[in-house]
């Protein structure tokens with residue numbers, strides 16, 4: 066099985082090598098937990114390795130999407146000029162002078178067919194293999210009963226075209242779920258980001274809740290957001306209760322298994338994604 070390495074420090078280790086190819090992964094968490102950054106870092110890292118990427122912007126104006134990549138000095142404009150990166154504007158509805166310069170514009174977020182057609186066109190135009198939808202929750206905020214069907218339609222297009230995707234999913238502070246039962250079972254993987262306050266101090270952490278077809282780390286890992294993006298402390302776990310926090314080292318045998326899995330995935334990556342075919 067081929068894996069798509071996120072190249073996010075520490076994340077491939079806790080995924081035992083990376084995300085299995087063609088998986089749709091829900092990145093779920095409360096406000097400010099780092100979901101968008103994780104998605105953008107996944108795309109940008111792919112670009113630097115020659116893998117085309119598409120960002121579906123539902124929450125931000127395309128101009129601010131580009132700016133937020135630049136905050137981390139991730140120069141997506143360069144890749145956009147080279148035709149390796151595209152933004153699908155599902156935010157402006159095509160209204161405004163700036164929006165009219167965008168190549169891929171979805172006029173109505175209620176029209177999943179229009180969105181799917183834009184995704185399909187962008188994937189083909191730039192030969193993309195990595196997709197981020199930020200956030201998928203926006204597509205069914207007003208119609209939760211449609212959530213599963215919308216996710217399944219997007220999954221069919223994206224995975225069918227050989228791509229691997231991150232779907233950002235917003236949940237409220239303190240909510241235990243990941244975006245609703247329909248969605249949680251429809252996706253191939255769930256990564257949960259958390260921000261906890263203990264005794265006046267905020268702690269970031271990450272858990273791999275599920276990932277089909279691969280072993281996963283079964284502990285909560287400390288995570289940092291830095292000027293270079295997300296760093297996962299893959300060799301440590303975070304013990305957190307209402308009153309105390311401690312960071313503990315993982316057992317040696319787990320550390321060496323993760324290291325080995327990443328090395329093996331590295332070898333797989335060398336056998337590049339060639340002859341990508343549509344299988345829909």
Ligand SMILES: Nc1ncnc2c1ncn2[C@@H]1O[C@H](COP(=O)(O)OP(=O)(O)OP(=O)(O)O)[C@@H](O)[C@H]1O
Nearest residue numbers: 094095096097098099100101102103235290291292
């Ligand atoms: N250079 C940086 N160093 C440290 N933290 C940063 C840096 N840049 C951004 N952050 C933190 O990242 C957080 C935002 O991350 P992100 O936008 O990915 O959140 P999100 O989970 O998508 O939130 P929302 O659902 O509210 O959009 C901010 O709260 C900010 O504190």
